Amino acid sequence: MAKLRFGVIGWGYWGPKIARNLDSLPQASVAMVADLDERRLAPIHAHQPWIHTTTDVEELLHSDVDAVVVATPVKTHYRLAKEALLCGKHVLVEKPLTASVAEAEELVALAKEMNCVLMVGHTFEYSPAVNELRKLVQAGELGRIYCVETERLNLGLFRNDINVIWDLAPHDVSILLYLFGQLPEQVKVQAHAHLQANIHDIAHIDLGFADGMTSHIHVSWLHPCKVRRVTIIGDARMVVYDDTNPAEMIKVYNKGADVHADPVVSYRYGAITIPHIDWIEPLRLECEDFVNSILKGTSPRASGEVGVAVVRVLEAAQEALRQQAASMSVSVS
Structure with missing residues (x-):
């Protein structure tokens, strides 16, 4: 069976950690990374040249990856996750899901409409x-x-x-x-x-x-x-x-x-x-849950609905x- 191809948006603190754990799973591979700062992408060129890098987020969102990890500042979560879902991608968003309940609820509804997995990085x-x-x-x-x-x-x-x-x-x-x-x-x-x-x-x-x-x-x-x-x-x-x-x-x-x-x-x-x-x-178990949810069509433990509840508080x-x-x-x- 072909591996699921993942794209990672944001190569700051969490992006590399999530990518490392995804790459350790037999059913997954990181195929593409996007970050606005070219300097952050340089180590990938040097040590993982098989991963395509770009400073253009749109290129990643409209690529052939199966799923997208959003590891960017909170204020960008809603926009990036929404566009990824509209492109038919499964999405893992770092916590918190969004900056408002209204945005979070919209993403949950959109994920259901697009038949995509929406998961939040509530690692604990x-x-x-x-x-x-x-x-x-x-x-x-x-x-x-x-x-x-x-x-x-x-x-x-x-x-x-x-x-x-x-x-x-x-x-x-x-x-x-x-x-x-x-x-x-x-x-x-x-x-x-x-x-x-x-x-x-x-x-x-x-x-x-x-x-x-x-x-x-x-x-x-x-x-x-x-x-x-x-x-x-x-x-x-x-x-x-x-x-x-x-x-x-x-x-x-x-x-x-x-x-x-x-x-x-x-x-x-x-x-x-x-x-x-x-x-x-825990991050490995989180990534396993994301991958298994995509493959089996099930809801992950840290689902979009869980993300909405956290944002509500x-x-x-x-x-x-x-x-x-x-x-x-x-x-x-």
Whole structure:
């Protein structure tokens, strides 16, 4: 069977990583790369001369590739993905899918009309560690979930086209939606722009869910340490997922507290369990899902509909900022 031919638009941070993983799959090959900066394409000429390169995106979109990867700034996602779908290409768009819910919904509808796969690069849905978390949640091992705290912090990388919410929070929002399968009912935001006017570099996002669960998302480009952590507090157990600690990525704590008449509060201190995780690069699993969805005509895990849901939460957070309402709740629906 002939390999699926892929075109990659954008050869910055994610483009080469996605291309490497696609090329590692037996059913796929990267045939073409487009980027506006010729200097970025020079290494491809030197080391992968069989890949056709161009600074003309239209050339790639109207070529004979089967599928297109859009790894460009967020503001270009809608236009490029729409044109690719209209050309009959299957499309993988880096997160977030678009800069608005209206644009995202239009792409989903267009993909269905064109009978094309539309997928979003929510890579953490393919992380073996996140899937271990999901098993714990779905099996009820943590009990009733009180709250989830996520932290995604580092010094940089600063952007001048989007704020930290649209840059980093898509990861945590997608993880939450994947783990719990529900949209929040309310969103509250506090955010600050310290280094660039009107581009927030630190943000705190509070989400409220129908079942009483709450979540706090902390994202920052202005932090001395790299932190990638998710903490889930349940009434039976608590779990910490630390993406920066590959040896002990998940720790399950048999800890908790109960309120009684006498004594008023009793505390439980049990064992700490570190489950074994068979690690596979999440981006490879993401690319496998994209390829298999094209070949089998199925919907990928990180589908366009998932992308719409994530953008819905981000747009609600952005609306709270627009209204300068740090303490105001904005409905997601």
